[in-house]
Amino acid sequence: MIPSIPELALMRGLRPDPGNNRGCAIERRGAPERMSRPPARGLLAPMPASNPVLVRNRILSTLAKTEYRRLRPGLEQVALQENEVLYAPGDVVRYIYFPDDAVVSLLFDVDGHRTVEVAMEGNEGAVGLAIYLAGVNSCNLSIVRDPGTAMRMEVNVLTKCANQRGRLQDLLRRYVHALVTQVAQAGVCNRFHSIEARLARWLLMTQDRVGSHELRATQESIARMLGVRRSSVTAAAGRFHEQHMIDYCRGRIEILDQRRLRAASCSCYGIIKRQYDSFLN
């Protein structure tokens, strides 16, 4: 039974914003800072609008300067910590996150005791947007897999901005469509393709989002994400290592030969990448 938004608000001691009929903008009584779980560790102070911030998020950097300037006062740069939960089932979306180099995993809970990654969202993304469309998050867990920075914006401010002239609304819709493609394509990929091909796809997709050859991931965590046994990941990673395509040690994986890794991956990587590249054009 999914509680209604007012019930949910009551359960959490929250107050729905009466001005928003989807009840998505919710404030915590007395402590307006943040609504998802861990207290905001390492939050950078919001930067003054005049201060240039290097924005690597592809949605924000695709916007025209004038439109970005209009958004800027509502954007706040934050540091996202590893394993920080941005949205858990039952949460109401207050912020949309535009990651620069952080990567967020969209996990689905299975049988109440394990989770599987159904998508990753990074510098091309707007984390929380798909959940926001639904009003309240009923099924998925958005968790920071690779720490880094992101710009975030309150949903009601974002909605206002998206309703003004400009490309934002269109880009956000296109983003959700690309996300749908990622979930579905990765879904069939995991069904049909070898662990090696899937691991290669996963590494390349992560690299695209982190923007670095060096990834933070253990074989354990990759196995969890791909929903396979750890030993299978070890074997596949071992083969890539032998062929000097990757190097790894203690929770770090370095991509040495992207071209050959791409050849080892399945067509799903290209299909998903094209969908993401085209939504920004």
Added chain:
Amino acid sequence: MRTTPRGNGGVSPEHKPDLPAQNRLLAALPADVRERLQPDLESVPLALGAVIYEAHDALSYVYFPTTAIVSLLYTMENGSSAEMGVVGCDGVVGIAVFMGGDTTPNRAVVQSGGDAFRLPLKPFREEFRRSGELHRLLLLYTQALLTQMSQTAVCNRLHSVEQQLCRWLLLSHDRLQSNDLIMTQELIANMLGVRREGVSVAAHRLQQDGLIRYRRGHITIIDRPGLESRVCECYQVVKKECDRLLARPLNPLGPCA
């Protein structure tokens, strides 16, 4: 107008003429929106196996199924494919049109013959751009579809063929107005992306236990509660999310409403 054979038992004998209201999205639209769309809405038969669009096709229409069920299939380079989403009277085929992705790498194939309403892109886009109720409903529907695809991905990976078969039968049954599905085990195997033998074994068990009956291309659901007790949680997750988002029971006109 109905030139294509239905080839489908998915329509009750006392079949009434199709009304836009048989599609949940169209039914949920306020009267003024429906009146604006009405002149452009055209009822079309969708025959079993018909391809609505191929991967990367530019679409000319969006389809709102009433009695037809459409599979969203994602394909691999070697030609194998799996169904990641199913659209019936609860939804719309062609989200790329309004989400702005232009084209999409999936194909849409009619899984159960029946009818749909289709709408040409121009009037559809005009209404969508008004940012009214159609806009709001379609974004909610997109989220429901995203949940369905995510859950399907998880289910395909982790659950038994029998559980997946139960999920697939129940999702289809929700979208049909009859207990009869026109469907071969071969086709189900293709949808689920598993071997045919796996589907045969699972279907045989369900038949032995009196939950379904099958014969040459027909599957009859005999014991729906029985199927519900055997299915994995994925079915309920998808159904609840869809119901919650669209806030109307699925198949309001059907026998299992």
